[in-house]
Amino acid sequence: MRELVVISGKGGTGKTSILASFAVLAGQAVLADCDVDAADLHLVLTPTVRRREVFRSGNEAVIRPELCRGCGKCAELCRFAAVLRDFEDPRGDGSSRYRVDATACEGCGVCVRHCPHGAIEFPERVCGEWFVSGTRCGPLVHARLHPAAENSGKLVAAVRQEARRLAESEGFDRVLVDGPPGIGCPVISSVTGASAVLAVSEPTVSGEHDLSRVLELCRHFDIPAAVCVNKWDLNPQMTRRIEGKAAAGGAGVLGRIPYDRAVTAAQLEARAVVELGGPAAAAIRAVWERFKETGE
Amino acid sequence: MTVAVASGKGGTGKTTVAVNLALSLEEPVELLDCDVEEPNAHLFLQPRWISTRTVSVPVPQVDERLCTACGACGSACRFHAIVSLKTQPLVFPELCHGCGACVLACPAGAIREVPREVGVVERGRRGEIRFVHGRLKVGEAMSGPLIRAVRSEAGQSPITLIDAPPGTSCPVVAAVRGSDFVLLVTEPTPFGLNDLRLAVEMVRTLGLPFGVVINRSDIGNDAVRRYCASEAVPLLIEIPEDRRVAEAYSRGQAAVTVLPQLRAVFRELYDRLLSVVCSPGQRPVPAGRS
Amino acid sequence: MKIIVSASGEGLEAQVDPRFGRAAGFVLFDTQTREARNIDNRQSLNAAQGAGIQAAEAVSRLGAECLITGHCGPKAYRTLQAAGIRVYTGAAGTVGEAIAALEQGRLALAEAADVQGHW
DSSP states (O other): OEEEEEEOSSTTSSHHHHHHHHHHHTSSOEEEEOOTTSOOHHHHHOOEEEEEEEEEEEEOOEEOTTTOOOOOHHHHHOSSSOEEEETTOTTSSSOOEEEEOTTTOOOOOHHHHHOTTOOEEOOEEEEEEEEEEEETTEEEEEEEEOTTOOOOSHHHHHHHHHHHHHHHHHTOSEEEEEOOSSSSHHHHHHHTTOSEEEEEEOSSHHHHHHHHHHHHHHHHTTOOEEEEEETGGGOHHHHHHHHHHHHHTTOEEEEEEOOOTHHHHHHHTTOOHHHHOSHHHHHHHHHHHHHTTTTO | OEEEEEOSSTTSSHHHHHHHHHHHOSSOEEEEEOOOSSOOHHHHHOOEEEEEEEEEEEEEEEOTTTOOOOOHHHHHOSSSSEEOSSSSOEEOGGGOOOOOHHHHHOTTOOEEEEEEEEEEEEEEEETTEEEEEEEEOTTOOOOHHHHHHHHTTOOSSSEEEEEOOSSSSHHHHHHHTTOSEEEEEEOSSHHHHHHHHHHHHHHHHHTOOEEEEEESTTSSOSHHHHHHHHTTOOEEEEEOOOHHHHHHHHHTOOHHHHOGGGHHHHHHHHHHHHHHHHOTTSOOOOOOBO | OEEEEEESSSSTTSBBOSOSTTOSEEEEEETTTOOEEEEEOTHHHHOSSOHHHHHHHHHHHTTOSEEEOSOOOHHHHHHHHHTTOEEEOOOOSBHHHHHHHHHTTOSOBOSSOOSOOOO
């Protein structure tokens, strides 16, 4: 069973559009959308949700206002500026109360442990939900992280774990993963242990800069990496430069995809580019033929 | 005045808007690039570099002579970054959030904190524009502390512009929290609309005033416009696709450098944003094509 | 001596769970009394990070001297080493078969983690 992950470093290079086409070309595979704070793959694959799970991660501090004595110890100890002073003077005696800003709370528990009045509760935090759905290309595991929630990579790991479990139990030999942008926790969680990674780049100074960081990440974690340049004809010279640098860094260069209005047209119709046809579709097909063998 | 430029979806034009706003405004501006995983603004602004400093997070270090192997540190840690199994504690620095729980919990005072480098903050200047960005070490998982370090550099100019990372979760929150206004940049496509909805939820959760910029406004459909109208979300400006701008972008050139007439567009955007901030209860100035 | 085996189910007939940190559960076997006890690993589902470390702590508290599993990541391995637990990876089949293999000297001691870590 092979797990193939598509990432980009820079956002907006076309990885979800390309991955959706790979899903169609792969026949049947398990699909995983690991871009959990801005998931888009479902917009093309139009899934039917079969299972929904609540995602809980860590805890959050909640100050009980009726127990708070306004001593401020919590605010003094909090390293994340998550404890705020409430100036409302609820007891009418000049004392203030404190409350926790849930969007800043790191869930470390320091305030909970050190509140002299035991006024702080520490419930488990619900951060989002994940789903197992059916699509025309195979099962899709996807998620929705609550906005402003912590994105430690754990929800990504849960999505990948379920996708792998499904592949094994239902006899699929491939898992295709739509990864998030960047190089932080969620990306690391998307690529560690993968069979191969495809980084989709674009022929721009930004694309080149961000690709080098994402390839460095893949080398750091020892994952076979390959590159393709999307919208390559917007700047052929830059395309060649990017391909040269990628190859010099040990990444496979799998092909070039031309700028094609069919990419947006397909998205507007909730279809994959290869379901519409055209120059980009043909190029994506060629990239897929090479990517599916990468890291073998 | 602090304005953050964010978006749910990557690649919609946050850096383009932030950089070109910085280059178009009359007043002195500081531009903070908080996309510490993939900082791009410097590629277009091309600042003269002034200084670099490393940013570290505190991680525990146990003095084995004082440690009694009581295990209190391990019990206090919510992140399994310090573990004590009837033995001298093991530290996993990459899991540490720097909260200090273990230091506080140790009855023997055996734990002190030492710095662990997570990235750098670099400062520069382009004309009157003050520039700061953060660059996360590759392989480092947590961007929060570095983003906060970049944010702490603000306060030297009347207008602070923040280029946020893409998405709607903790790094974006760290980049935009406490700002006076958030510009949400989107594109008129299904992915753009989907991620805009999530971004709107995020800024509403944070209680921040916001408005929308539709970039490449003629490439898709009307759904984003209709969403803004039905949700009473201020739609500040629409910028049509322009091949000259795309080509300049691909070469690392700011749009207003190549097409100076675009400065008026970005100044207009800023004026409309101000009218929303200053009169929050009123209907915003209706957006028109630029 | 106490041996712990990562398991997908309960009892000696359960299959060895190839994962350690996020294993469904464990079977604790006492080679003297020949008794087997089931231990669930639900706590790992809630760990934001460091599930392997948490599982290693749990295993250590149970007084196990040996761990048999499929794969072990670097953080879990380091924690198990510090706790003085001998790790045997690459096991398959049922829990009972794995224990027999260990007792008959057919399992190789793991010198290092055999897989990358992940959340």
